Amino acid sequence: MLTRRQQYEARVRRRAMLVAGGSTLAVLLAIVVLVPFAPGWPAVKKSFFNAEVFADTFPGLLNAFLLDVAIFAWSAPMIFALGLVVALMRDVRAPAAYPVRLFAIVYTDIFRGVPVILVIYLVGFGIPGLGLPRPWNSPYVWGTVALVLTYAAYVAEVFRTGIEGIHASQRSAAASLGLTEADTMRFVILPQAIRKVVPANMNLFIALQKDVALLSFIGPVEIFRQAGVYKSLMANFTPYVGAALIFLAITVPATRFADYLLAKQMKARS
């Protein structure tokens, strides 16, 4: 048996859901019904939402997306590792190691300040242009380097926030036990910091999954480039819509998962 309060709340909740559902439906209907009345709709439909082109190109896009996934898969661990190293470099307090800190600061400033695509161009074409022999001049190698350099700078900042966010009392406790600074970082601070910044890092890695497509500028035929080839051959933008759907299928669940982790963490902390 529900209490009076529970009955009231259930009623309010039911009403809120009806209103939300109704208004969402109304907006969707308006879009679905009204947009086709736009004078340019038939042309837009033919160019962007062409079922035939979609069916022809989707398998090829899916196949090309495997390359995006592969690039992501081998870049992500390197980004994680380099980001961690740079974050630790910034935490070094010994005066003799000042150049190390300075390097880490300059590094993060530069790579967070330059658009990814510029780094990809400069590293992807520039360094191989110095005359490296194959296979060391491959755009896969240097494109990956560009992604790793850029994203590690962001990840390093996230780690640094995490490290700084661990309360000083944890360091005190570790010090009072006679742990060395290195041990304190390794066993006490880092495990907590890394856990704490998982949601922030998830968001960065979702962005990385999308930015992998930028490697297409220096040659690799991943999904964005493959969609461009189809677009060019068929003079139709539908392949881009297909590519967008494939990206969404990965990034939306990942984003939701990151939000879920964040919400869980907030709840645990309060």
Add this chain to the structure above:
Amino acid sequence: MARLEARGLVKSFGATTVCRGIDLEVADGEMVCLIGASGSGKSTLLRCLNLLEPIDDGVILLDGEDISVPGLDPLPVRRRIGMVFQTYNLFPHMTAAENAMLAPRRARGVTREEIGPEVAALFERFGLADRMGHYPDQLSGGQQQRVAIVRALAMRPEIMLFDEITSALDPELVGEVLDALRDLRADGMTMVLATHEMGFARELADKVCFLDGGRILEEGPPGEVFASPREDRTRAFLRRVLQAG
């Protein structure tokens, strides 16, 4: 000879001087209680004794040896002096047992298997045998503080410092932590406590030091200090806390 001794200890944070020339002697097996209002310098003194804070002037002697020489490696000293904090400061990502085993493993290079029985005995001794696998957030405040004591003891310290370790606890949990201290006292551990538990200090301390404005204003056996304080300020402080308590 005193086990632990401070002479003319001065400690400032920026423009604020917290300890203004403190002289303190702790004999072997002695339990010394530091009492005084918040901000009187009790916690800072303890942190200085454990070399968590470098001191600005004066010396600290451990078994007659100057441990406050600037540039001295603090790690060996900290391993001989254990410390327990007001806010427990357990490592939240480790189980109670892992909390206790980390420092011995790293400092002495022993394995979990080697240190295991000793740590288990400590948990048993403080009534925590069934909590070894628990994470800190699965433990009550009193249990956490007892784990923190076990963690410090696992390093086999010669001296223990306690910084208001019952102040953050719900009143009904204070007793179990004080019992742990009684146990240590009975065992002959040399201890320095900053505390607000006047009854406890009166019952067990060998010596009570009243800190006021960064100095030890009055010290002596608890019977003397509590029953007939010499200083007006001591009297005023005791009246306040005893009324409140």
Add this chain to the structure above:
Amino acid sequence: MRLLLATLIALPVAGTALAQNDCAAGLTLEDGTLTVATGNPAYFPWVIDDAPESKQGFEAAVAYAVANAMGFSDDQVTWVRSSFDEAIQPGAKNFDFNLQQYSITPERDEIVDFSAPYYSAAMAVLTRQGVVDGGAAPTLEGLKGLLWGADANTTAVPMLTEIVAPEKAPLLYGDNADVVEAMKANQIDAALFDLPTALYLAAVVLDDGVVLGQFPAERSEAPDQFGLLFEEGNPLKACADAALDKLRSDGTLAAIETEWLSQTTGVPVIE
């Protein structure tokens, strides 16, 4: 200044064509003006120095010849720039026709309209002296083993996969400049371009560029032919087709081709 000068010189010549042909009347974006689009930038030898209004370069010259034949004087021609994507996206266009080596394909023809072809392009293999020294030969067998690149927006891509069928997956780029950059970085051995573009890149842009060979322009299957691109259903197309017919039959088109694309002879044909 140069535009003004060119216009002044052109005026008396074009004046006669004005009244003869009114098939374009009322069909252009702006009455009395023919708006022509080209690439940004437009490349040699199609447009010299990226200045189509100077009439220098093959496509610049074709555009003015077509305009004249449609009844426009030279100073009635205005130029705009567009990318490939702008040219094929649905909606109103900001040009009457667009020429930038657009190959006519049936798929593209469904979205936009093409005029009759104004040039049949041979596809050519651009490579570097080092690759030739390394034993690359203008035979299909020899080409298969190379590491290939191409501009992803061109019909070079299907040609590459269908005719050369390289052993390693080709690398594709967003424009000619990037293909050349990859070649300089030795990331690719060879790239497929239309012959005039390949010749230009070999001679001017690459230090050691070589045009290894060309695929015959009039291949039985899918010849690569360039057409003027119109918005789908643009009635101006008929007028432009008539103009191109006239230019072809009276030899004007051939003369323009000889003037701007004459170096294309002498490149070995790949069998």
